[in-house]
Amino acid sequence: MTAINAVMDLTRDGEVAVLTLNSPPVNALSAPVRDGLALGIAAAEADPAVKAIVLICAGRTFIAGADITEFGKPAVKSASLFDVQTAMEQSKKPIIAAIHGTALGGGLEVALTCHYRIAAASAKCGLPEVKLGLLPGAGGTQRLPRLVGPEIALDLVTSGRHVGAKEALKMGVFDEVVADDQLLPGAMAMARKAIAEKWPLRLARDVNDKVDAARPNAAKLFADFRAKNAKLLRGFEAPEANIQCIEAAVNLPFDEGIKVERALFVPLMQGLQSRAQRYVFFAERMAAKVEGLPADAQLLPVKSVGIIGAGTMGGGIAMNFLNVGIPVTIVEMKEEALSRGIGVIRKNYENTAAKGKLTAADVETRMGLLKGSLDLADLGQADLIIEAVFENMDIKKELFAKLDGVAKPGAILASNTSYLNVDEIAAATKRPGSVVGMHFFSPANVMRLLEVVNGAKTEPAVLATAMGIGKKIGKIAVVSGVCHGFIGNRMLSFRQQQAQKLILEGALPSDVDRVLYDFGFPMGPFQMSDLAGLDIGWNAATSKGETIRDRMCEAGMRGQKNGKGFYNYDAERNRTPSPETEKIILDYAAERGINRRSIDDDEILERCLLPMVNEGAKILEEKMAQRASDIDIVWLNGYGWPVYRGGPMFWADHYGLAKIVERLKHYGITPAPLLEKLAASGQTFTGQ
Template sequence: MQARTSPVTIARHGAVAVVSIDHPPVNALSHDVRQGLLDAVRSLDAAPDVAAIVLSGGPGRFIAGADLREMSLPPDAPYLPDVVATIEAAGKPVVAALDGPALGGGLEIALACDARLAGPKALLGLTETRLGIIPGAGGTQRLPRIVGVATAIAMICEGRIVKAPEALALGLVDAVVDGDVLAAAIARASGQTKRRIAALPLPAGDPAAEEAAERAALKGAKGVPAIAEAIRVIRTAGEGSFAEGLARERATFLRLRESAEAGALRHLFLAEREATKVPGLEGIAARPFARIAVIGAGTMGAGIAVAFADAGQSVRVVERDAQAVAAGRERIAGLYARQVKSGRLTQAAMDERLGRIAVTADWEVLREVDLALEATFEDFEVKRGIFQRFDALLPAGAILASNTSYLDLDAIAATTRRPQDVIGLHFFSPANIMKLLEVVRGKATAPDVLATGLALARKLGKQPVVAGNCDGFIGNRIYAVYRRHAEYLVEDGASPQQVDAALEAYGFAMGIFAVSDMSGLDIAFAMRQRRAATRDPGERYVAIADALCAAGRLGRKTGAGWYAYDAAGARQPDPVVDDLIAAARREAGIAPRSFTAQDIQLRLLAVMVNEGAKELAEGIALRASDIDLAFVNGYGFPRLKGGPMWAADQLGLERILAEVEAAHAAGGAGSEPAPLLRELAGKQETFAAWRRRP
């Protein structure tokens, strides 16, 4: 058997030894990297002809953090604190050459060095709280000794990443090097003396600033236990010896690492990287998309245009006539004006971004674009007309995209002579803010068109999830079942506010009925009307929402929906809705029963998971984690639960299946247990471990 090559190597530059890490893509701190660093520093520290050591991650790199896949495995020595302690305890000076990201454990290693030199593209940060943990190799103890307690709280609790110039101003690095960072580090090492951060006293702080930082961190914590723990450990950094501080930090890190919240956040972190790995796209290059057109400057089209402009992309927005053009310009400007008013954007930045957006009624501009995206009414005939114009005007090789939420993408593609160029790009409202982008693949979509959809998502800073073509794709298909069963619960005895309260207690920012009011009840009503002719007669149908729409109660925009809204927009229960619900129960012959919050949470989670299992079996979703990403980033599912499929795995699929059986009894056709759910529950397996068979 061939010996495994270490990712850590040593090169000599006179009396200076350079320890280089080469572990693509980001030099994550895997077992082999930790072992290699430990062995290298120990051997060089003992070598009489070595005067100083430089740590390098190679051009454009340093160390971007832990290997998260190993974090879910049993601990394997050497542990990172041992590596950090060995570097800091070395009798010879150690200089870090940061030519790229030094994040998490990578920054903890850099802080153990006696000096740090950074290239202009270096990024520094302790980002562990994003994963539900705290730094575990001295970050909470060394960082405040350099930047102070208040700044350390802000940086660690926000998981904030700073660029090289700010790092220099904070004292995190000793110099920013415009040229060869490694060469500069070698030169620095020759005259460097020992300077251990652990030996520095905690700087005198401003109690008011520290308290303000703590309040801000707790306000933004969103239920993440690691935030309060990070504050506690940083606050006590000056109490007792440095070793005692390290022990407090490590014990807290280990406890949090095993928490359900940390497991969920690690799952989502890895899921984000997995989502762009699509079978069949290996080596496929994206098409160019420098020239973009968006059709429609309504709420969705305006938000999409702003998303492009925010990403530095010029975009042409096409409307039907001069009046619609004027309204579209006003709508787009309004989106930016609100950001300026709130202080999130400067007037100069607004003007610059508006300059990237041209609104016109001239469809001839389509002759010069690489990608055209329609964002119009959810009406097939409207979209058919637009795609026929696309076919006539767009140059060969251009991409024809639809923002449809529910309609059949293959039917839309069939209206053109180039279905291979058609793709779904389903944005979520508000499109300039919501992170999810469903990239919908039709049966004829060319691989390079799909690759372009993923590249465009990256350009916009969106989280892409590839979806197959079906009614509602990944997210809205599940959401329709989720909403339907929420309405069953109401007709069976729960109130809308009870359902919403249960969901908010679970971790949703808003319950489903409050969300429906915010979105507008007419959207779902139109979808139900469209499905009416093909609805299975065995499917239970609740007409309460239809009655609300018939009464003109379309949600917040009309001042009433499932709730009543006052002039300030505050919602409150409405006796009119109670009467409509009571009438529906009488007509259906239902004697209302009571539900606990746990009953509601389990039922709605189970039906989401069941529909997700059907999507997996059909190939609509490539993997369970893609469904989790869709619901966390597009539908408000709590991140700390990891998404519906992950949450189901943690709860146990046998329990989920039993609840689906009860849901089927309540809902009839369309709510049948998914065969895949039955299979996995029977084998006591999980969605996370399941892979579609070739």
């Protein structure tokens, strides 16, 4: 064995050279890795005894992608990825990529430059650069469509999805798939066969039959793809650049297509959207790190879960645990509610199976883990109990007092409250250290966010376990301190206040919704209210017409559920602004002597977003959030903040903190001390 450099070894087995890359943890394409690849290929090429080359990686994965930590930093002196690929393509000896784990981004682009590709059955590949606001910048957009065709390439580069080995083989990305423990023997056999049968040095860049076949109908192909995906890709710059690169692969020679790819890559790399998406990539990982937790904090076992409440939220929460094989006992007060809740869970799974994402056996396996009960005592052996009942403090305190007498010692007692004081709930028990907030977002089986609320007496092991179980069920968990509304809803309330004021002062609900939709939210606050139901939490017996919502509900307006709300809805739920609601708003404003005026889009945006940023600063100052990036993760995953804007605190940094201070004062809002301090010193919330 010859050490090429610190991360690359070369061994020779007869006529086959084996280049083994070992750069933990994921063999990312750092400068030493690129140098190792270039030097290794050169060494194998220079050895006259070598007739074929196998490239394989040590550790848990093939090259998992670029070294993201190098992005945006001055270039270091090393071989470029282009240099490596040129050397591979100019090799006079067949190079076989042996792939296990994941070959993603630049890792797949390296593999695509090899002459042949063999993969372990569990391997996955993909070009996920679009998720970082980028495009594959090392020929991926030109080589991939030549192997798989432009239709498949469009899907892969605009979604960034990972493809399993079996699917990749069918597409034409891989040439052979073998059992996981046969990867190196399989690669060696392929190399020896290539030598014996004198296989051609097949380069993806020269495979043109699929792009040639697509060229006559290319205009329609790309127009249809853009139209079909317009809603999904709205606001993002990178998907369109990826599409243009695939167009170039179809319509231009390879070398010209590479020039297009490079010309589009650089502006994306330097642009704010990619900076935002790369920031989010690291922010998600940072959120899992809980400051102040003892290094020896042990996770408590969670082998069974109890859930109180079989409504929409409780049922959705239950599905998260059933999905990962954890048995759930769900408790309701009445048989009708229990049966309905379990029926909804089954129906959700059956709908998923109908789409081909689960088998009928999967559905029965998950439902087999679910037990319904009308008796709280049946939760006595659960390791984790989550209440998902009505948002009322007296009800929750009474329930937790009962749980205190039912739950086994050491069980975690969690509240799904979205606003209420977790410490007050914990005080209803004799074990406040076992109580934690676990705020799921509706629909709980879909939404990625989990706010984990750390009470004043929550034990470190309980907090660590809540965070760990969040990860296990596929959530992005973020720690919050105890305050009204925690992180997300606390900030949301200030946006809602301003939205209500704006429609009284002169804007219409459709104006506010349009501005926030154009900013990148999936919908504005008034459309969201209609979707949720205007009558949630409203009581006809106590309503006094003191708010716009009171008057709308008194007039029989419930939102989408009955087709009348801030908008009128037809049978297909197409919406048009409601003249009836507009009259209610105008009458309400007139009664209170409000002189309505024209309000432009800039004011609407600032008044909706800047108070949120201001409250975020207070949350940081009060240490209710660990870091500004955690606030951003909450808003990105729970409230539809557009990922290409990086979250409210990242966005604020680039909008300008000094400008935000000035505009808040202009609108009569007192800036948070931390916001003023950072603005005055030229600092930022996120360091970006």
